[in-house]
Amino acid sequence: MTLPLRLHSRSSRPGSGVSRTACSSSWPRVASILCLLIVGVALLAGCGSSPKAPTPAPTPTPQYNSGNWEFTFKVVTSNWQPGEIVPMGAYLSDLQGVETGTAAVQMAFPQICNAQCCSGPFAQFNNALSGTLTSADVLNLASSVPDGGPAFTMNGMMSGETFSDGSFNLTGSCTAAGTVTGVEIATLNGSYAGTLTSQDTGKSYSFSTTLAQSSALSTRGLFPVTGTGTLTAYPCLTTVTVPTPVANYSGMLGDEFNLAMTGANGAQFDLSGTLSADGETITVTYSAIGGSCANDIGSGTLTLQ
Numbered sequence: 001m002t003l004p005l006r007l008h009s010r011s012s013r014p015g016s017g018v019s020r021t022a023c024s025s026s027w028p029r030v031a032s033i034l035c036l037l038i039v040g041v042a043l044l045a046g047c048g049s050s051p052k053a054p055t056p057a058p059t060p061t062p063q064y065n066s067g068n069w070e071f072t073f074k075v076v077t078s079n080w081q082p083g084e085i086v087p088m089g090a091y092l093s094d095l096q097g098v099e100t101g102t103a104a105v106q107m108a109f110p111q112i113c114n115a116q117c118c119s120g121p122f123a124q125f126n127n128a129l130s131g132t133l134t135s136a137d138v139l140n141l142a143s144s145v146p147d148g149g150p151a152f153t154m155n156g157m158m159s160g161e162t163f164s165d166g167s168f169n170l171t172g173s174c175t176a177a178g179t180v181t182g183v184e185i186a187t188l189n190g191s192y193a194g195t196l197t198s199q200d201t202g203k204s205y206s207f208s209t210t211l212a213q214s215s216a217l218s219t220r221g222l223f224p225v226t227g228t229g230t231l232t233a234y235p236c237l238t239t240v241t242v243p244t245p246v247a248n249y250s251g252m253l254g255d256e257f258n259l260a261m262t263g264a265n266g267a268q269f270d271l272s273g274t275l276s277a278d279g280e281t282i283t284v285t286y287s288a289i290g291g292s293c294a295n296d297i298g299s300g301t302l303t304l305q
Contacts, residue, residue, distance in 0.1 A: 066093045067161075067184045068223065070254040070277070071103075073122075073168055076178035080120045088122075089185075089254015091217060092141075094133060099141060101129035102221040104253050117174030121150055124174075127221060133158060139166075154180055161277070185255045186279025188213040188225055194302035196231075196286055200295075206232035207300065209271075211259075213252060222251030225259055229271070236293035237263040257282075267291035280304045 073086040090103035104127055109119040131141035137159060143152040150173070156166025166180030193208040211227035218224050224246040231237050240261035242250065250260040258272040273284035281303050288296040 067091070068187070068252075068254065069163070069182050070185050071163065071166075071180055071182040073180050074178045075121075075176045078121060078174075078176040078178075080114070080117055080174055080176065084120070086122055087254070087256075089256055090129065091221075091223070091253065092129070097133045097135070099129070099131040099133055099139065101141065102217060102253075103127045103129055103143075104221060106254060106256055117172075121170040121172070121174035121176035124150060124172075125152060125170075139163065150174055156180055156182075183277045185275060185277055188223075188252055188257060188275055188279070188282075190279070191305045192282055192302035193305050194300050196284070196298050196300035198296055198298040200297065204300075205234045207302065208305075209302070218246070218248070218251060220248050220251070222249075222253050224251045225257060227259070227261075229261060229269075234293070236265070236291045237267060237269055237288065239264060240269045263291070265291055267293065 069090050069092055071088045071090060073088060075082055075084040075086065078084070087106040088103055089106055090101050092099055092101040103125070105122045105125055107122070109123040113119070126143045129141045129143050131139065133139050137157055138155060139158045140155045141153070150170045152168070152170050154166060154168040157164050161184040163180070163182030166182065168176075168178060168180050170176040188211050191208065191210045193206070195204050196207045197204045207229060209227055209229035211225055214224040214226075216223075226242045226244065226246060228242070229240045231240070240263050242259055242261050247260045250258055252258075252275070255274045255277070256272075257275065259270065261269045261271060263269060268289040270287045270289065271284055272286075273282050275282050281301060283299075283301055285299045286297065288294060
């Protein structure tokens with residue numbers, strides 16, 4: 001009689017109920033899961049112990065920076081001349097929303113008086129300005145004139161290089177109120193060239209000039225401008241230069257400039273005009289004083305090279 005042969009696996013013991021093979025393959029996986037759970041709980045505990053406060057929204061800051069501006073005032077109501085257009089150049093300096101400035105009205109004042117005032121409301125305008133620029137880019141400026149002169153206020157919106165939706169008010173013996181617009185003017189720096197035409201002779205001459213505007217105002221409230229110029233086929237001058245120190249009346253504010261230049265023979269050559277807001281074009285008038293070209297006047301347009 002043949003007895004059945006009983007075989008036992010090497011990897012198990014009878015009665016143990018646990019397979020070593022199964023244990024050895026699953027235990028590392030279980031250990032890894034337990035480790036990950038412990039680390040996760042520790043991280044969650046650390047995060048929950050000290051919650052971070054939300055970051056506050058940044059306070060809006062004005063977009064405007066200090067610069068040279070040209071403003072145009074339209075007089076709507078006045079005891080002088082309603083409807084008058086008054087140009088004004090101004091340098092405004094911004095320090096964290098606090099504004100200071102120097103302004104100059106760019107017009108001649110007629111020496112005429114009516115029952116209320118003489119020479120118009122802007123004739124006694126004080127060129128010292130002060131005010132604020134709010135975080136919403138609202139510009140508020142004010143100026144007062146001593147000895148009972150008119151008090152001036154203006155406000156409007158600054159947006160990049162433009163001033164809009166503005167209004168102004170002048171009070172005193174001369175009164176005026178109306179609207180204001182403005183634009184920032186580029187610096188008068190670079191080489192310009194073009195043609196000048198004499199009003200007297202009708203002849204045209206090529207003119208080129210290199211100009212450099214100072215970044216600081218003079219005591220007269222103007223930006224000094226230095227430079228040289230070259231005239232081609234002009235009968236009495238070939239080269240002209242802005243001498244240093246720059247004359248008090250020579251300089252720029254707003255879009256207007258005046259340059260007192262001199263030639264090698266001592267003749268004076270005055271160049272004045274306006275600069276476009278982008279600095280690309282200057283419209284000029286000239287006058288020659290002294291020498292064989294004395295009293296010659298003319299005009300022209302120069303473009304940035």
